[in-house]
Amino acid sequence: MLQLLHERFLMQNRSLGIKNNWHSLRIPKFTIVSLLSGMYGRLQEVIVGLSYRMRLILVCISILVMTGVGFLFKNLLLPDSFGVYGPFRADAIEEASQVPIRHGTNDSCFKCHGFEARIHKAGLHKTISCEFCHGTYADHVAGGKKTGILPVKTGEKITTLCLRCHNTEIKARSEEVIKTVALPDHLRDQQVKLTHTCNQCHHVHAPLKYINRAKQITGFMEEGV
Numbered sequence: 287m288l289q290l291l292h293e294r295f296l297m298q299n300r301s302l303g304i305k306n307n308w309h310s311l312r313i314p315k316f317t318i319v320s321l322l323s324g325m326y327g328r329l330q331e332v333i334v335g336l337s338y339r340m341r342l343i344l345v346c347i348s349i350l351v352m353t354g355v356g357f358l359f360k361n362l363l364l365p366d367s368f369g370v371y372g373p374f375r376a377d378a379i380e381e382a383s384q385v386p387i388r389h390g391t392n393d394s395c396f397k398c399h400g401f402e403a404r405i406h407k408a409g410l411h412k413t414i415s416c417e418f419c420h421g422t423y424a425d426h427v428a429g430g431k432k433t434g435i436l437p438v439k440t441g442e443k444i445t446t447l448c449l450r451c452h453n454t455e456i457k458a459r460s461e462e463v464i465k466t467v468a469l470p471d472h473l474r475d476q477q478v479k480l481t482h483t484c485n486q487c488h489h490v491h492a493p494l495k496y497i498n499r500a501k502q503i504t505g506f507m508e509e510g511v
């Protein structure tokens with residue numbers, strides 16, 4: 287194996303026009319390997335020559351040495367605050383509490399966005415976090431002032447966003463929790479082109495606002511609404 291590597295090394299050097307190679311360093315081949323195997327052979331001879339009692343002592347000494355080395359490494363590698371409260375690093379609690387908070391609550395948005403707040407609170411999306419659809423508070427506000435622009439989705443991207451929660455393909459939760467629709471059936475039912483995006487009929491912040499109003503005007507109300 288080493289021989290093979292050596293030959294490839296030489297070939298490479300020759301092709302690069304480099305004259306120096308391992309020979310010029312004058313290190314005899316396999317020095318380390320032969321040294322180690324020699325030491326191992328010598329050790330075996332010594333052990334075979336020992337009495338039963340001496341071997342037992344040797345085993346005990348090795349156990350002691352290994353335990354010592356184990357404890358040494360444990361002390362070197364374990365973080366200082368490990369085990370103060372339990373089997374974890376106590377400093378991690380302090381460090382985690384220093385991480386800046388990136389998310390606000392909906393209340394934090396309501397302070398400046400009174401118009402959206404009124405619609406949002408009155409609609410069926412009142413339980414949904416503004417930040418789920420718009421991104422994090424910290425990207426938008428710092429020190430009580432607007433500092434960054436949050437992306438406002440348009441067209442196709444809105445449909446993708448809505449379907450993350452309202453797609454019938456999501457089988458993991460019951461239809462009772464969040465009503466779902468299947469595309470393109472939902473658009474066919476409404477007899478519109480399949481290029482329609484969700485926000486062309488639903489107000490994104492109160493999804494049944496205009497639909498319910500239209501029903502009131504036309505008088506087509508379902509029972510109990």
Ligand code: HEC
Pocket residue numbers: 392395396399402403406411414415416417418419420438439440444485490491
């Ligand atoms: C279900 C997802 C969703 C939620 C929840 C939501 N929004 Fe929106 N919002 C949108 C989408 C999509 C648009 C852009 C399309 C539109 O206005 O019809 C938008 C538009 C906006 C705009 C107008 C941007 C512009 O200049 O055109 C503001 C401001 C806004 N939202 C703030 C909020 C606030 C504040 C909340 C929480 C009270 C909130 N949104 C909750 C999806 C959402």
Ligand code: HEC
Pocket residue numbers: 390391394395396397398399416417420421422423426427430431432434435436437438
């Ligand atoms: C310190 C006041 C303040 C707070 C708090 C605030 N906004 Fe805004 N936001 C503004 C201002 C000012 C604008 C630009 C004018 C406008 O569209 O009303 C804006 C615009 C927006 C827009 C349009 C895109 C943009 O960035 O210009 C969206 C979406 C939005 N905010 C969402 C949110 C959400 C979600 C929250 C809560 C996590 C929030 N805002 C909290 C002040 C604020």
Ligand code: HEC
Pocket residue numbers: 410411413414418419444447448449450451452463464465484485488489490493494
């Ligand atoms: C984070 C998940 C989530 C997202 C994203 C979301 N919604 Fe909703 N939506 C809900 C929840 C929760 C309700 C209230 C429970 C219900 O009735 O389905 C709801 C209610 C609705 C309803 C009324 C259903 C009913 O009860 O008759 C409509 C319509 C709707 N959303 C449309 C949309 C549209 C359009 C979008 C995209 C702008 C959207 N939703 C994005 C979670 C979401």
Ligand code: HEC
Pocket residue numbers: 445448449452465466467469472473476478482483484485486487488497
């Ligand atoms: C052409 C208009 C139109 C478009 C586009 C549209 N919807 Fe609707 N949607 C409606 C109407 C109208 C209703 C109410 C039906 C009713 O109450 O019988 C409705 C109802 C719903 C419901 C409640 C279903 C239920 O079981 O009660 C959900 C959820 C919904 N839409 C989500 C979406 C999503 C997500 C999109 C985008 C992929 C979308 N809609 C696009 C008109 C539309």
